[in-house]
Every structure is written in C-alpha cells, then in structure tokens.
Amino acid sequence: MADLAGAFAASHGPLLIREWEAVPPEQKLRLGNAFRALGERIAAARPDVLVVVSPDHWSNFFLDNVPAVCIGVGESNEGPPEPWMKAFPHRELPAHPGFAQHLVREAMKQGFESSVSHRLKLDHGVCIPLWRMGLERLPRIVPMIVNSIEPPLPTLSRCMAWGRQLAGAIRSYPEDLRIAVLATGGLSHSIGEPTMGAIYEDFDRETIRRFASPERELITYLEEQLPSHGNGSEEVRNWLVAHGAAGAQGFELVDYLPVPKVIVGCGFAAWRVAA
Ligand SMILES: [Fe+2]
Secondary structure (H helix, E strand, O other): OOEEEEEEEEOOOOHHHHOHHHOOHHHHHHHHHHHHHHHHHHHHHOOOEEEEEEOOOOOOOEOOEOOOEEEEOOOEEEOOOOHHHOOOOOOEEEOOHHHHHHHHHHHHHOOOOOEEEOOOEOOHHHHHHHHHHOOOOOOEEEEEEEOOOOOOOOOHHHHHHHHHHHHHHHHHOOOOOEEEEEEEOOOOOOOOOOOOOOOOHHHHHHHHHHOOOOHHHHHHHHHHHHHHOOHHHHHHHHHHHHHHHOOOOOEEEEEEEEEHHHOEEEEEEEEOOOO
16 A cells, blocks of 8 residues: 655745846755755655646646646656756656556545646746755656646635545555655745735745644635735645645644745745654
C-alpha cells in the first residue's frame, strides 16, 4: 500500500527567477535557505511520487476552457514553457499515470470530478519551487492543477475536501509507494490589478496562525479576507489541499518573509503527517 510521505508548501512567483540577482543579499540568503530547507525535508521523506498542487498560469488553459481541477495522468509532462525558465534543468518530467488515474477514479466515486490531461506544460508555479529547492533527484511528478486564477474558483471547503480525497487515494493505492504533496503559491501578492506589487504581511502572518485553527474558522477567515489581500493570495487554495491531505492538524512554519523585490509574501511550510 502507498503511504503519505509528507505534505509541504512553498510560494512561487516569476520574479523569484527573473529578479533573483536584484533581491537584497540578506533576503536572498534567507529565501535560498528556506527553499533548500524544504528540499531537504522532502528528500528526507524519500517520496517516489510528488503530487504538486499548483495553479496554471495560462500555460495550458485559457478563457475558452478553465477547469477547476485538472490532474496530469500522462507518462510525463513538459518542462516550463516560459522563456525565462529555460535554464530549468528538466525539459521532461516523468509522472506516475498509475497513481494519477487511481486518484481520478477514487475521487470520482466520491463525487469529485476532475478533468485530466495526458500532457501538461508545468509552468513556473510547479517548477520554481522544484528548482530552488535543489533536489538532487526529482521524484515522479503528478501535477494537480487547481484554478486559483480565473473565477469561478473552487471553494475553499472544496479544496480542503480535495486534500482529504488525495490522502484517501494515497492510502488505497495498492502499490508500495511513498507519495508526498507539495502545494505551491501564495501567500499575499497582487498581479495585474490596481494594487499590483502589494504584500500584506499582517494578513500572511494571521493566515499562517489560522492554519492551527479548526477547519471552519480557518475557512471563514480566508473567505472574508482573501478578496481584499491581492489576487495572488487566492493561491492559498493549494495550501488547503495539502492541509486537508495532512489531516488539518497545523503545520510547522519553515520560514516566512515578505520580499518586495519579488512582490510576494513568501511562505514555506511542512505539515506533520502520521508515520
Ligand atoms: Fe502563481
């Protein structure tokens, strides 16, 4: 049987690559350390498969077709399409169609319909954390794309419930595999709207604190607060998927720092999961 080997989260943002050299040295050091610390935890969890929960940034889907959830069920997926990601060291990222199809089937039985793709482009949302974490050997990557970009967005409760579905599918997968979850995105940032560039540190810190609250309180807080804290904060949905997968017991904060040069409140988290 498969085991949930761990659940993790890291922020992403194009400027973590594009403006990396312009980040003040102290923040660059701390960001680099946070990404690597998360990478070390993932390596220590020894996952065979890493389910990466990320939005799609118009790389696969556009206004004519925006699925709420899309799971990559193919043999492999493509490296990032963004020209400024061309130095990312993987053009082809092997996946795990057996587990991915199992996840889709098991979720469907519970009334969680997902779209599927046999070939996804894994954009910066997936690949920046993988890159910055410096994993020597990538596990097989099963992408789970959750729309947190273009309304209507899946509800926060639904994202938590998807996390529980994911954990259930891991437990019921018959192969002896270690499967970890990496959520990417958030915390506060604002892209292409009048508040572009804003970081809401108080909101970020309170959000981190609220992950230790009962589920209903966490969700009510986020439902009230997300609309006024930058459109990028909606990506916290992916953290909710990881939170639900890990049993919603709260996470260990690896680090948090607002980084104006990359216009993201950067958070890094590791959930406790039962051995
Ligand atoms: Fe994003």
